[in-house]
Amino acid sequence: MMMGMVMTVILMIKSFSQRPGFLFLEVLLGIAVFAIFIASVGLTILLGQETTIGGGDRTRALTLTEEALEGTRAIRDASFSSLRSGVFGVRVGSGGTWVFSGSGTTTSDGYRTSVTLAASGTGLYRVTGRTVWKHGRNRTGSVVLTTDVTEWRSPPSVGDWRTVTVEGTYTATGPAPLFTDAAVSGNYAYVSTNNASGPGLYVFDISTLAAPTRVSSTFTISAPVYQLAIRGTALFMAVGDSSREIQAYDISSPTSLTSSDRIDYYGLPGSSRARSLIIAGTTLYVGAITSGSSGQDEFYSFNISNPADIRLIDSLNDTGSHMDIALSSTAAYVASSQDTSELRLIDVEDPANLRFAAGGGFNVTDVQDGSAVSRTGTATLLGRRFGSAIEELVLFDVARNPLPSPPPGPWYRDIVFTGSDGVNGMSTDSASCYAFVASDLASAEFQVVSIRDFLVTQVSTYNLTAGPARNAVYDPARDRVYLLTPTEFIILRPNSPPGPCP
Amino acid sequence: MKYVSLRSPTSRQALMQRFIRFITFLTFIRSNLINRMNLRNLRNLQKRPGFIFLLMVLAVGALVTATTVSLILLGLAGERTGYSVVRSAQALELARLCAERALRELRVDNRYAGGVTVTVGDGTCTLQSIGGSGNNNRTVCAEGRSGGAVRRLEIAVEQIQAPTRITSWRAVQAFSLCP
Numbered sequence: 001m002m003m004g005m006v007m008t009v010i011l012m013i014k015s016f017s018q019r020p021g022f023l024f025l026e027v028l029l030g031i032a033v034f035a036i037f038i039a040s041v042g043l044t045i046l047l048g049q050e051t052t053i054g055g056g057d058r059t060r061a062l063t064l065t066e067e068a069l070e071g072t073r074a075i076r077d078a079s080f081s082s083l084r085s086g087v088f089g090v091r092v093g094s095g096g097t098w099v100f101s102g103s104g105t106t107t108s109d110g111y112r113t114s115v116t117l118a119a120s121g122t123g124l125y126r127v128t129g130r131t132v133w134k135h136g137r138n139r140t141g142s143v144v145l146t147t148d149v150t151e152w153r154s155p156p157s158v159g160d161w162r163t164v165t166v167e168g169t170y171t172a173t174g175p176a177p178l179f180t181d182a183a184v185s186g187n188y189a190y191v192s193t194n195n196a197s198g199p200g201l202y203v204f205d206i207s208t209l210a211a212p213t214r215v216s217s218t219f220t221i222s223a224p225v226y227q228l229a230i231r232g233t234a235l236f237m238a239v240g241d242s243s244r245e246i247q248a249y250d251i252s253s254p255t256s257l258t259s260s261d262r263i264d265y266y267g268l269p270g271s272s273r274a275r276s277l278i279i280a281g282t283t284l285y286v287g288a289i290t291s292g293s294s295g296q297d298e299f300y301s302f303n304i305s306n307p308a309d310i311r312l313i314d315s316l317n318d319t320g321s322h323m324d325i326a327l328s329s330t331a332a333y334v335a336s337s338q339d340t341s342e343l344r345l346i347d348v349e350d351p352a353n354l355r356f357a358a359g360g361g362f363n364v365t366d367v368q369d370g371s372a373v374s375r376t377g378t379a380t381l382l383g384r385r386f387g388s389a390i391e392e393l394v395l396f397d398v399a400r401n402p403l404p405s406p407p408p409g410p411w412y413r414d415i416v417f418t419g420s421d422g423v424n425g426m427s428t429d430s431a432s433c434y435a436f437v438a439s440d441l442a443s444a445e446f447q448v449v450s451i452r453d454f455l456v457t458q459v460s461t462y463n464l465t466a467g468p469a470r471n472a473v474y475d476p477a478r479d480r481v482y483l484l485t486p487t488e489f490i491i492l493r494p495n496s497p498p499g500p501c502p
Numbered sequence: 503m504k505y506v507s508l509r510s511p512t513s514r515q516a517l518m519q520r521f522i523r524f525i526t527f528l529t530f531i532r533s534n535l536i537n538r539m540n541l542r543n544l545r546n547l548q549k550r551p552g553f554i555f556l557l558m559v560l561a562v563g564a565l566v567t568a569t570t571v572s573l574i575l576l577g578l579a580g581e582r583t584g585y586s587v588v589r590s591a592q593a594l595e596l597a598r599l600c601a602e603r604a605l606r607e608l609r610v611d612n613r614y615a616g617g618v619t620v621t622v623g624d625g626t627c628t629l630q631s632i633g634g635s636g637n638n639n640r641t642v643c644a645e646g647r648s649g650g651a652v653r654r655l656e657i658a659v660e661q662i663q664a665p666t667r668i669t670s671w672r673a674v675q676a677f678s679l680c681p
Contacts, residue, residue, distance in 0.1 A: 030559075037563065044570045051577030058584035062591055069595065123606055143588055146622050147595035150606035152666055185636035186613060232634045252635075279638070281660060281669055430665050477612065477637060477663040 054139060061131040061143040064113045068105075068129045071098035072115050073149055080151040083125055087116045110135060123151035158431045158501055159479050159494025161448045162459045167480065168210045170489040177202065179484035181425075182473040183228040183235065188215070188254040189482060190235055191489055192225035194470075200225040200239070202489070203254050209480065209491050216257035221247070227324075229279045234263065234307030236284055238274035243267040245274035246286060248307045263308040270296040278325045278332075279304070283313070283351045285332055287322025298322050299334065301351040316346060316354040324383075326375040331357060331402040333380050335370030342370035343382045343396070345403050362404045366390045372423050377432030379451055380404065383415070383423030386440075391415070392422045393437060393449065395456050413449055413456040416441045425471030425484070433501035434459070436481050438469035445469035446483050446492070452501055462492065589651040592625055594673065596646030597655040600627035601671075604642045608662045612637055624648070630680040637662050643680035656680070 071090035075082055075098050082100075090113070093099035104114035113131040120126045127147050134140040172179075177193035179202070184190070187207040193200055200221030204212040224240035233252040239245055244265040251257060268274055268288055273296070276287035282305035288298050297315035299322055304310055320338025327333070327348070334344040341361035346354060364382065368390055372383035378399035384392045391412035396404035404410060416422050421440035428435050428451065435449045444461035446469050464485055471484040483490040600620060607614040616632040625648035633641030642657040656679050658669040 034559075037566075041566055041570050045573055048570070048573035048577035051574075052580040055577070055580030055582075055584035058581070059587055062584075062588050066591060124603070145588075145592050145595045146599075146625075148599040148602050150602045152602060152605035152609055156663065156665060230636055231639050232636065281639070281658075430663070 050138060054141070057133055057135065057139060058141060058143060060109075061111055061113075061133055061141065062145075064107065064111050065129040065131045065143050065145050068113050068115045068131075069127060069145060069147060072117070072127050072129075074098040075100065076149045076151075077153050080123070080154045083117055083149070085117050085119050085125075087114050089114055120148070123154075125149050156430050156476055157479070158429050158433050160496040161429075161434050161436075161494045163495035164446070164448060164460045164462050164481075164492050165495045166462075166490060167493040168206075168208075168212050168491040170204060170212045170214060172202075172487045172489075176467075176486040178224075178486050179470055179489055180225065181227045181471055182482045182484060182489075183230045184475050184477070184482075185230045185233075185235075185251060185254075188251075189475075189489075190228055190230070190251070190254075191482075191484065192228050192237065194224045194226065194240075196224045196240065198224075201237070201257075203257055204489060205255070206491070209478070209493070212489060212491060215255045219257045219259065221259065226274065227276050227278075229277050229284070231279050231282075231284075231304060231307065234304070236277060236279065236304070236307075238277045238286065240272045240274075241267075242271040245272065245288075246277070246284070246302070246310060248304070248310060250307075264310045266302065266310045266312070268296075268300065269293075275321065275323055276325045276334075278327055280327050280348070283348075284310070285325055285327070285348065285351075287325050287334055289321040290319060290337065299332075299346060299354060301348065301354055303351075313351050314354045316356070318344065318356075320344070321369075323370065324372045326373045326380065328375055328380075328398070328402060333373050333375060333382075334361075335373040335382060335384075336361070337369040339367040342368070342384060343373065343380070343394075343404070357403055359403045359405075362396065362410075364390075364394055364410070368392070368422065371421075372426040374426050374428045374435065376428035376430065376451070379428075379432060379454070381426060381428060381435055381451070383426045383437065386416045386419050386422035392439070393426075393435070393456065395435075395451060395454055397454060409454060411454050411456045413458065415439050415447060418442070419468075421468055424468060425473070427472055427474040427481070429474055429479075430476045431501050436472040436474055438472040438483065440468035445485075446472060446481075464488075586651065589649040590653060592648035593646040593651040593653040594655075596620075596622060596625045596627035596648060597644045597653045597673075598646070600629040600644035600646070601642055601655050601657055604629050604632060604644065605657075605659070605662075605666060608632070608640065608642075608659070609666060612640070612662050616642070630677065633680055641679040643677045645677075 068090045087103050088100040089102045089105035091101045091105050104112050106112045111131050111133045116128040118126045127149055129145045132142040177198040178195045180192045180194040182189050182191045189204045189206050191202045203216045205215050206212050226238040229236045235249045235251045237247045239247050245268045246266040248264045250261045250263050270291050273288035278285050284302040284304045286300040298318040299316040301313040302310050303313050320336040322334045324335040325332055330349040332346040332348045336344045340363050342364050344361040345357040347357045366387055368385040368387040370382050371385050374381045380396045380398050382394040392415040393413040395411040397409045416439050419440040423439050425438040433452050435451050437447045445464040446462035448460040450457050450459045467486040473482045481492040616629040619628045627646045630643040638661050640659040644655045646653045654674050656674045657671050660667040660669045
């Protein structure tokens, strides 16, 4: 090989030497120029390569910094209280979750990443992620990203409901309005009334919880109203009307609500059949009392993206009345009067294709109707009408399967020992600590039941002076319960500052 | 094919002779071609034997220069991309900053209206007016800017309290949920 190259050069020189003007000096000059050229090209290539590698270094550092910030957010998601000011490394701990570790983490290829947390007011941290690297003399740099993390994902704090105190009461005069359901928007509580000769709706200013004040007192709908739901500035009502069972009102001016604020209505097939409703996004679900007539279904979905234009999407026929509805992400739980399936389960993943989930529901002991249902965390609660041989409160674990499939559970609690109604209404707090139950048990119309760890134990009660409790509606924004009786709107509060679920 | 060992001197001589014959053959072909083509320029070039070599050097030099410049430009582009990606990531983090603040403020008071701008370092985040009212069906739109990079987040909140439930959290090119 080497020999070949030498021969080539000799031949070239021989060839050149035969040409006039070609001198040895020219060869030297050419070699020098060529060497300068090669050197400059080589340096330039090296520089280009270094720049390219520098870009790669920066991208790698950016990935590490973003990872550190995501890790910090994951730690926040698990527990906001575990955040504290300081400089930390973020790594995956032995439990497979993100943890703070030392003052930084260094990768095997020399990138050091840290996050700096600085408290910036209550429930707010300024987080600065930083990755630095130094690879040789020229390859150094840093990437810094800044953001905030707040406690918006923290579970809500719930007071200690082992003791219940009345904070405020409104007592209606004249014929009992029969308060039935409540929905809250801002500083106003909208309460439905079930007396056909009543106004149908009371609006209370609850900015002062100790003294709820009725506003828009001239408003009347002249029909019994069952359940309520609010989306934005639209209030939807299930009305006992022959042809306008679903009504929507503009409540942007709650202190001057009039019948002219009705923006749309929808008549279900049949007459006065709507009993329950609930909203998920832009879909309104309505439950109705049972009807054997063709075309009169019991469960409906409506598009309410424009509240002034309520549009039917789909409906589903059933053999029982749908008295109350609770939603999970893909399923609607219905308190039903059907004897073989008091808890109905409807697949609502596609509101345009309503169908019963596999199994259809759960058949609890005996035939007492389901009257109320509530969902919280991984639990579903069913309230039932009174039965001497049954427990009226049933708790299901639906963590693994939307359709209750015991064991484990279900867990039961006897709510009414003597009476006739059983559970009239029910709600749960958003931290899955308590169920608030309204019943007609004369000595304890309102009961607070602990549902933490599926124990279903009664922790406190409230004895009304008159009448059954018709519903107990929990307000998560205020950590209060609105207890509804035939004549009273009562605001109950826990008797200690908010704290962890006991 | 017959392989010849280069270790033996006889073999090396044979190889060398073959190589010299090959070069001679190439030279013969070249002279023959030039004679046959009968082109004035080529004749001129033949009269100036260093000129072809010079042209070759220039051509190769131009090629190498072009390659080098390309490498330089590629490197610079890579570095600029790295900086742009960092700017973009910072803009997204700023948009998140505003979104986090908005969600926290809404939990404290669901009448929080938004419409604020926060400056962090050399970047800013702008929170648009929060859509909807009350506890349900609210919209939060946040825009982060860092350098020339702009990132936008559009969040649909199904329920503020409690727990806060998010229907969608999307990075978008232009806001569609917010006014």
